[in-house]
Amino acid sequence: MTEVRLYNTLAREKQVFKPIDPLNVRMYVCGPTVYNYAHIGNARPVVVFDVLFRLLRHLYGTEHVKYARNITDIDDKIMAAADAEGVGIKAITRRYAEAYTANMASLGALTPSVTPKATEHLPEMIKMVQSLIEQGHAYEAEGHVMFNVPSMETYGALSKHGRDELIAGARVEIAPYKRDPADFVLWKPSTKNQVGWGSPWGRGRPGWHLECSCMIEKHLGETIDIHGGGQDLIFPHHENEIAQSECAHGKQFVKYWMHNGYLTVDGEKMSKSLGNFHTVDDLLKDHEGEALRLSLLTAHYRQPIDFSIESVNEQKRRLDRWYRITDNVEAASTVPETVVNALKDDINTPKAIAALDELAADETASELKAGAQFLGFITRSAAEWFQAGIAGDISPLAIDAMIDARNQARRERDFAESDRIRDELLGLGIALEDTPEGTLWRKAD
Ligand SMILES: [Zn+2]
Numbered sequence: 001m002t003e004v005r006l007y008n009t010l011a012r013e014k015q016v017f018k019p020i021d022p023l024n025v026r027m028y029v030c031g032p033t034v035y036n037y038a039h040i041g042n043a044r045p046v047v048v049f050d051v052l053f054r055l056l057r058h059l060y061g062t063e064h065v066k067y068a069r070n071i072t073d074i075d076d077k078i079m080a081a082a083d084a085e086g087v088g089i090k091a092i093t094r095r096y097a098e099a100y101t102a103n104m105a106s107l108g109a110l111t112p113s114v115t116p117k118a119t120e121h122l123p124e125m126i127k128m129v130q131s132l133i134e135q136g137h138a139y140e141a142e143g144h145v146m147f148n149v150p151s152m153e154t155y156g157a158l159s160k161h162g163r164d165e166l167i168a169g170a171r172v173e174i175a176p177y178k179r180d181p182a183d184f185v186l187w188k189p190s191t192k193n194q195v196g197w198g199s200p201w202g203r204g205r206p207g208w209h210l211e212c213s214c215m216i217e218k219h220l221g222e223t224i225d226i227h228g229g230g231q232d233l234i235f236p237h238h239e240n241e242i243a244q245s246e247c248a249h250g251k252q253f254v255k256y257w258m259h260n261g262y263l264t265v266d267g268e269k270m271s272k273s274l275g276n277f278h279t280v281d282d283l284l285k286d287h288e289g290e291a292l293r294l295s296l297l298t299a300h301y302r303q304p305i306d307f308s309i310e311s312v313n314e315q316k317r318r319l320d321r322w323y324r325i326t327d328n329v330e331a332a333s334t335v336p337e338t339v340v341n342a343l344k345d346d347i348n349t350p351k352a353i354a355a356l357d358e359l360a361a362d363e364t365a366s367e368l369k370a371g372a373q374f375l376g377f378i379t380r381s382a383a384e385w386f387q388a389g390i391a392g393d394i395s396p397l398a399i400d401a402m403i404d405a406r407n408q409a410r411r412e413r414d415f416a417e418s419d420r421i422r423d424e425l426l427g428l429g430i431a432l433e434d435t436p437e438g439t440l441w442r443k444a445d
Helices: 040-060 076-085 089-106 122-134 163-173 208-219 231-249 280-286 289-297 309-326 337-344 349-361 365-374 382-387 396-411 415-427
Strands: 005-008 013-016 025-029 065-069 138-141 144-147 184-189 204-206 224-230 254-260 263-265 305-307 430-435 438-443
Touching: 005 254, 025 040, 025 208, 040 065, 040 089, 040 224, 040 254, 040 263, 040 280, 040 289, 040 305, 040 337, 065 208, 076 089, 089 280, 122 138, 122 144, 122 184, 122 204, 122 208, 122 231, 144 231, 163 231, 184 208, 184 231, 204 208, 208 231, 224 231, 231 254, 280 289, 289 305, 289 309, 289 349, 305 309, 309 349, 309 365, 309 382, 337 349, 337 365, 349 365, 382 438, 396 415, 396 430, 396 438, 415 430
Parallel strands: 025 065, 025 224, 224 254, 263 305
Antiparallel strands: 005 013, 138 144, 144 184, 184 204, 430 438
C-alpha cells in the first residue's frame, strides 16, 4: 500500500504518516467558540479534516480511529453575547452548539468520536495549572495564573517566531503582573457578575488555550498523532497548547501538526461591512450542503481558497452530472484507488475530484458512486437530489400528472401543447429533462 504523506507544520515538510499505534490512531481539531453562527471560513477545517478522518478510518479501520473536536463554551465573547441578550451563557452556547452540529452535518461532516465541552473539564484544567505551577512553568499573580514562557526552552518551535514576534503576539494581554512580556494566561479571576469556578487561586475561569491541552489528555492521551486547525491558530493558540502539554507531561504532545489555509469570499477577506459575510446556516437555505462541501474541497487544503456563490453553483452542476450518471446504479464495493491515492498524498482533494470526473467521463458509474460516497457525496437518490428545494406551490403528484399530459401531447405530435406544459412548469420553477429512461424533473436553475 502506498504510504500516507502529510505536511507537518512542525517540520515544514511532507512526511510519511506513521501512527503511534495503528490500532488507536488519534486526531484532534480545534472546534468552535459557540457565541454565534459558524461562517463558511469556519467550515473549511471541519470539511478538510473530515476527509482526513474518512481516509484514516478507511486505512486503519473505523474502530481504530478516534477523532475529537471540542466545543468552547466558556469565553469572554460568549459572556458578552449573553449580556447583550440578557440571558445566561447556557442559553447562548446551547443554541449555537446545536446550530453548529446541524450545519456541519449538513456539510457531510461525520460526527467526531468525541465532542468534549470546556465547561465539563474544569477539574482537569485546574489540575494541569497546578502541575505547571509545581514544575516552575507557571506562577500566580493578582488572581491570575500565567504561563512563564522563558521557562520553556523550545517555546516558539511550531510558529518559528523569534523573541520579538512572540512578544508582539502576546501584547494583547498587557498586564503589570507579567514576569515576561510573552507570558500568557492560564487562569483569570471572575468578578461577582461573571461566570466563574472555584479554584486554589480564587473564583475564576480558564484562559482559552488551556482547554484543548486538557481535553486532548483526557480523551486521546498525552501524545497524539494529528492535531489540526486553521492556519490562524498556529500562534499563539497551538504554540501555547504545546507549551502547556509538553511542560505538564514532559513528553512530545503532537506528532503531526496540520493547518488549513485561509478562505476569502469574492476575492476579499470576509467581513460584515463588505456584505460578503456568509454563515453556513444562511447558505444552507439556498444551497445544497453537498455543493458547499464540494466547493470547499476544490482547492488543496493548504492553499488559500476563494469562495463565491458562482463556485457553489458550478459545483452543484458537477454534482448534477454525478447524480445523473449514478442514478439507479449500485456503488462498487471498493473505493477507486485513484481517489484513495490522491488523498494519501497530503489530502489532495482537487486530484481526487479530478479522478471522480474521469470516472464520470468514462460513465464508470458504480466506481464513481463508490468514490463520491467515500468523499461524502451522492448521499441521496437522484430523484431526491433533483427535486430538493422545490417550493410547496405544486405537489410532485401534480408535476407527474403534467409530465404525463405532456408526453401524451408529444406522442400525438401536438408540440404546441407539449411546449405549453413545459413552459408552465418552468414558470413554477421546475425544469424538465428528457432522458432515455423517461422525463426527469428538477428545480430550475
Ligand atoms: Zn485548540
